[in-house]
Amino acid sequence: MKTVLLLLLLLIPIYDCHLFRYQWHQRRAPPSSKKYRISPTTGVRIALPTPEQLQWQAQELGVLIHFNIATYINDDGCSGQFVPNISLFNPYLLNTDNWVQTMLDFGAKYAVLVAKHACGFHMAPTDVKFPLSPSGQIIPYNYSIDYSPMKGVDVLGNFVKSCEKKQIRTGFYYTVVSNNWLNVDSGLIQNRTLKPGQINITQETYNSIVLQQLREIWSRYGSLDEIWFDGGYTSTLKDPITTLLAQLQPQAIAFNGYGVSTNPARWIGTEMGVAPDPNWSTGITNDGGDPNSPIFCPAECDTTLQAHDRWFWGVNATLRSLSELIQVYHETVGRNCLLMLDLTPDRTGLIPPVYARLYKQLGDFIRSCYGTSILPTEYLTLDDSKIHIQLFISSPVTVDRSVIQEDQTRGQVIRAYTIDVQLVNSTDNSQWITVAQGTSIGSKKIDIWSEGPQLINAVRLTITKSVDKPVIKSFTVHLCT
Helix, strand or coil, X not given: CHHHHHHHHHHHHHCCCCCEEECCCCCCCCCCCCCEEECXXXXXXXXXXXXXXXXXXXXXXXXXXXXXXXXXCCCCCCCCCCCCCHHHCCCCCCCHHHHHHHHXXXXXXXXXXXXXXXXXXXXXXXXXXXXXXXCXXXXXXXXXXXXXXXXXXXXXXXXXXXXXXXXXXXXXEECCCCECCCCEECCEECCCXXXXXXXXXXXXXXXXXXXXXXXXXXXXXXXXXXXXXXXXXXXXXXXXXXXXXXXXXXXXXXXXXXXXXXXXXXXXXXXXXXXXXXXXXXXXXXXXXXXXXXXXXXXXXXXXCECCCCCCCCCCCCECCHHHHHHHHHCCCCECEEEEEEXXXXXXXXXXXXXXXHHHHHHHHHHHHHCCCCXXXXXXXXXCCCEXXXXXXXXXXXXXXXXXXXXXXXXXXXXXXXXXXXXXXCCCCCCCEEEEEECCCCCCEEEECCCCCEEEEEEEEEXXXXXXXXXXXXXXXXXXX
């Protein structure tokens, strides 16, 4: 205890602290209905999240399930050169419970399933009918699952039921801007000679098809956690999509959805599983964001398990190494970005065993490294929440990294921080050595100390810059292999 008091006496004059208290939990203020608030201490605008955005960020790990007719061709999607024959889609062992088991092994908290990709094949039953151009003949949307060997199977419904049994939240990917079957690129009917299998329709007809099918998948499968707009949407469809989303799925996070949703998330700008450092929870550009933006729009990092940016299962595809995927975790979740890892059923409709093993190996690493933290003897909060100290006086510990989580209920306010340690073998037990520093924290920031493992008596987090009173949700230290 004498050593503890000595440390405090040394600390207090340095930071002009006349008061300290133990603080394990911070009280969270209720979210404001405003888009942003004005800081009472600095006068700057602070973007405010919705409760749905905070819940979504807290999930950290999700999967994007690429399973569609493109699974049955050699190309990773439809290149516009041909329309895959609908008879190819025949996952004769299809079992969505098998998918969910791999999600659990990985640690995914949410899953988004591709309902319609660029090929135009719609994996959900659809009642949509439309006129051909120029004849006006009315036909059903017959490039869909009910016209394939899997007629009568509701893959989307089975997926949702399997996920609900294991408390995994669900969502759908439906590309608005691409449909190879209908000769659509960038959301527009193309003025070019039709390829074999393509059919001709007007732009008005295409827009109507999109809205009808979005209504179907947004109204038939319950509350959705996330809706994916891959490539966004056209200006013509923006207003009707906004209305439809507000009517049917107002709580859903909308990826690429700024402008159509009150709960937008942004793309990080790469599919390699790397977020910039810093990466802010605010801003709408496809990069590390903008700390001064009045718009709360957190980032999602989508990437693949297969090498070479391949999303659909491929014959003899190469898998990324476990070490590379661990690095992906640190450069996504560890940089305030949700990691959405591709999940790839093969042509049987199941997850290949070698894939399943790699998902689990990654999940096992995350759980073993970050599932528990090294508990301090005492945890102190000083200088109006700007200094957080963990003391290990009775039992020095070896650690090699730290994890910080900011409480963003009232917005992301921290702008810079440092992490210092007191080494056990130091000749001066009041000396602090800096092991990490950074700017954005947000939902989670992981710092792997460049000096490697350190035997320490204490670790200190200091908020060196903020635009309002900082609130730390969690500050922990770990030793990982």
